[in-house]
Amino acid sequence: MEGNNSLANEPSRGGGSASASVNDAAVRHSKYFFYDGNVTFLVDGILFCVHRYLFSRGSENFSAQFARLEASDYEALPPTISLDDVKCKDFEAFLSVLYSENFGVVDLSYEQWKSVLHLSTLWAFPSLRKWALSYMMPPTPHDQLLLARAYSVRDWVVPALSALCRRRAPLSLDEASQMDIKDVVLVNTVREDIR
Numbered sequence: 001m002e003g004n005n006s007l008a009n010e011p012s013r014g015g016g017s018a019s020a021s022v023n024d025a026a027v028r029h030s031k032y033f034f035y036d037g038n039v040t041f042l043v044d045g046i047l048f049c050v051h052r053y054l055f056s057r058g059s060e061n062f063s064a065q066f067a068r069l070e071a072s073d074y075e076a077l078p079p080t081i082s083l084d085d086v087k088c089k090d091f092e093a094f095l096s097v098l099y100s101e102n103f104g105v106v107d108l109s110y111e112q113w114k115s116v117l118h119l120s121t122l123w124a125f126p127s128l129r130k131w132a133l134s135y136m137m138p139p140t141p142h143d144q145l146l147l148a149r150a151y152s153v154r155d156w157v158v159p160a161l162s163a164l165c166r167r168r169a170p171l172s173l174d175e176a177s178q179m180d181i182k183d184v185v186l187v188n189t190v191r192e193d194i195r
Contacts, residue, residue, distance in 0.1 A: 026047045029047060037052075041082075091119070093116050094128070110137065117136065142178075145183065
C-alpha cells in the first residue's frame with residue numbers, strides 16, 4: 001500500500017504498545033465501529049473497527065499486510081492501522097461500498113464515488129474500483145478527462161477529449177491549468193481545425 005499507513009500498535013522503542021494511547025485519544029466512528037471487528041483503522045482521529053476479512057479478500061496489499069502480523073497481535077486488541085494520508089469522508093465512502101447491504105445499489109454522490117475510486121485504486125481493490133467506475137458519472141468532459149488521466153481509465157480519455165473539442169466554449173484558464181499540457185495543445189489544435 002502506498003502512503004503513510006502504519007500499524008499504530010507495533011511495539012514502540014520502549015517496548016510498550018502505541019495503540020493504547022492512540023485508542024484512548026481517538027473517537028469511535030458512530031457507524032463503522034463494530035464490536036466484533038478485528039482490525040481498527042485510525043483516520044483523522046476517528047477509530048473504525050471493521051472486519052479484516054473484507055480488506056484481505058478485496059486487496060492483496062491488505063492481505064499481505066495482515067499476514068505480517070503475529071497471531072498474538074489479535075489476541076488482546078485488534079491491531080490499529082493508522083491511515084495518515086486518508087480523509088475521514090473518503091474512508092466513510094469507501095466503507096459504505098464495502099459494507100453495502102443492497103449489493104449493486106449504493107446511493108453515493110459523485111464526490112463520494114471519487115473517494116471510492118481513489119482508495120480502491122490506492123489500495124488495489126480491483127472489484128471496488130470497477131464498481132466505482134461503472135457508477136460514477138463525471139459532471140463534465142473536463143472532470144472525466146482529469147479522472148481518466150489520474151486513475152488510468154483509458155476508455156474515458158478519447159470520449160472526454162472529443163467532447164472538449166466539440167463544445168462551444170474554449171478551455172478556461174482554470175481547466176487548462178489542471179490538464180496535462182499535451183491534452184491542452186491537442187484540444188486547442190483540434191478546435192482550431194474544426195473552425
